Amino acid sequence: MEILMATVIAVLTSCGVYLLLRGRTFPIILGLTLLTYGVNLFIFISGRLNPGSSTIIGVGEQYADPLPQALVLTAIVISFAMTAFVLVLALRARAELGNDHVDGRNSVEDVKS
Amino acid sequence: MSHLAIAPVLIPLLTGILLLLGTGRPLVIQRSISFLSILAQVAVAAALIIGAAGGEITVYALGNWAPPFGIVLVVDRLSALMVFTTVVLAFFSLWYAVRGNDTPADSLHSVVHFLLMGVNGAFLTGDLFNLFVFFEVLLIASYTLLLHGGGAARIKSGLHYVLLNLAGSSLFLLAAAILYGVTGTLNMADMAVKVANATPEQTPLLTAGALLLLVVFGLKAAMVPLYFWLPRAYASASAPVAAMFCIMTKIGLYAIIRVYSLVFGSEAGELANIAQPFLWPLALITLALGATGALAARELRLQIAYLVVVSVGTLLAGIALNNVQALSATLYYLVHSTWICGALFLLADLIMRQRGATADRIITGPAVRQAVKLGGLFFIAAAAIIGMPPLSGFVGKLMILSAAQTDQQTFWLWAILLLASFVMITALSRSGSTLFWRTENRVAKADKADRGALLAVISMLSLALVLSVAGDPVVRFTEALAQQTLTPSLYIDAVLSHETLSGAHTGGAHD
Structure with a gap:
């Protein structure tokens, strides 16, 4: 379980960082x-992995930490809203600058190819 | 228990909502609500400062949850001073904005108040995750403000700003999750206790979390190598927004001071003062690059934006020195640079409106219509920001310079700070003489500067004089502040020994 979670977070984060460094x-x-997905999973497991246990003290022998679950909900909501905002902004930039490059113009390599 | 501590968050929140509902209503209504609110916030911030001046640390437990389990707001000297600096800056920005920058439909007032809510909350909160949430509140407001007025240049620099800050938010979450995973708490006072008692196995993870946080705060504070978003963004923002943004870098600086004096401060055991060795060289490089940028800038607003970077470098150096005298000087300089940079952005807007198509480019253009008045103000503002006597910049810089203790510190700080000041003099006198003296033989067709707007700039600049004339009480306050901030046990004891209200559930037993 630990290895699975760690691999998923690592793949999500590395793909996220790679895409983040693109020009468009x-x-x-x-x-x-992708990066926020990785981060959200990371927050989620920061309360440790306790499969099958509830978040209420006294019900079972083990209990899961409820706080990271609350934190990750907040993080999901915020990142969702921010993604919506940045999508609209990117569309606006495409319309205003006539280009979807972050600098508003094609780089030299783009023009060549 | 007094509810004053939460007022700087609640007042702008309610005002923002109210103004949002009133979008499209006559400007006079929007403006009066906005002004009543900002005046109330100034009054509350002044009350907070007076309350905190004696050294008392007020803890406000939201929902009456006992710390460390609930979220707390903490008012000590540092957060009270930061809130006061913010609302005074906002007051003058709004004052300038009502002289021609706001329209009934664009909700400028409403967004400014949401920004204030986020900024004030970030200064007051005692909880790391709550700090993240307030950061997001102020960021989403700042994204909107940065795009205020539209136009291709704003969209482009706004896109950079938004994308960088979104990546920064992800890093903040990672750092918060690491610190929570190791210490099991998000309350900063409780975390400080846990960090101080960390076992050797926990130390590497805590170090990773602490330094990730430094990256996040460094991005907000515009520290090298994370400042490249700042100059373009500030130079393309509309004048009142750019002035308002002078507080944005200070939020990062505040977070650095708070986290690395409290959680990873002098009492943090193995992790004590973890950030300072990184801060010192980065501060000096920021200082040098900011000054170089100011010299190379071809537009006045871009030049002022680089001056913001210079002030960030100066302040970071003060923080890195990490002694009471240096921190006191840093806070004094922080208040000064926030207000004066704000005034400079407003003044630059007045100047460029009178230069026709040349706008704020530092080239020969038509003569400024009110050259004597605006030129005189520009001279005063430049003297203040460079740090010439008798204005507050001089006092602040002198205090930071004299706070260097070891020979090596003295050597590097004096050399780079004084050289940067010299470069700033060169840059600003070049732009001043080009803007006002090296002009074509005609005067641009432009309206005279609005009296109200001019008065806003003049009153803001006079704050520099107030800060230096009233230097003694201000410095005594910042010294007490530095003493308090560098003794984290005061803060920790105040938060952890906080007693919740008993009997509050039986019905409204407040105070």
Whole structure:
């Protein structure tokens, strides 16, 4: 379970960082989304992995930490709202600058190819 | 228990909602609500400062949950001073904005108040995750403000700003999750206790969390190498927004001071003073690069934005020195630079409106219509920001310089700070002489500067004089503040020994 979670977070984060370093707005936003997925999973497991246990003290022998679950909900809501905002902003930038490059103009390599 | 501590968050929140509902209503209504609210906030912030001046640390437990389990707001000297600096800056920005920058439909007032809610909350909160939430509140407001007025340049720099800050938010969450995973708490006072008693196995993870946080705060504070978003963003924002944004870098600086004096401060055992060795060289590089940028800038607003970077470098150096005298000087300089940079952005807007198509480019153009008045103000503002006597910049810089203790510190700080000041003099006198003296033989067709707007700039600049004339009480306050901040046990004891209200559930037994 630990290895599975760690691998999933690592893949999500590395893909996110790779896409984040691209030059056009759409891959960057996808990258940010993947990165926030990785981060959200990371917050979720910061209360340790306790499969099958409830978040109430006294019900079973083990209980799961409820706080990271509350934190991750907050983080999901915020990142969702931010993604919506940045998508609209990217569309607006595409319309205003006539280009979807983050600098508003194609780089030299883009023009060559 | 007094509810004053939460007022700086609640007042702008309610005002923001009220103004949002009134979008499209006559400006006079929007403006009066906005002004009543900001005046109330100034009054509350002044009351907080007076309350905190004696050294008492007020803890406000939200929902009456006992710390460390609930979220707490903490008012000590540092947070009270930061809130006061913010609302005074906002007051003048709004004052300037009502002289021609706001329209009934664009909800400028409403967004400014949401920004204030986030900023004040970030200064007051005693909880790490809550700090993240307030950061997001102020960021989403700042995204909207930055795009205020539209236009391709704003969209482009706004896109950079938004994307960078979203990546920064992810890092903040990672750091918070690491610290929570190791210490099991998010309350900063409780975390400080846990960090001080950390076992050797926990230390590497805590170090990773602490330094990730430094990256996040460094991005907010515009520290090298994370400042590249700042100059373009500030230079393209509308004037009242750019002035308001002078507080944005200070939020990062505040977070650095708070976290690395409290959680990873002098009493943090193995992790004590973890950030300072990184801060010192980065501060000096920021200082040098900011000054170089100011010299190279071809537009006045871009130049002022680089001056913001210079002030960030100066302040970071003060924080890195990590002694009472240096922190006191840093806080004094922080208040000064926030207000004066704000005034400079407003003044730059007045100047560029009178230069026709040349706008704020530092090239020969038509003569400014009110050259004597605006030129005189520019001279005073430049003297204040460079740090010439008798204005407050001089006092602040002198205090920071004299706070260097070891020979090596003295050597690097004096050399770079004084050289940067010299570069600033060169840059600002070049732009001043080009803007006002090296002009074409005609005057641009422009309206005279609005009296109200001019008065806002003049009163803001006079704060520099107030800060230096009233230097003695201000410095005594910042010294007490530094003493309090660098003794984290005061803060920790105040928060952890906080007693919740008994019998509150039986019905409204407040105070």
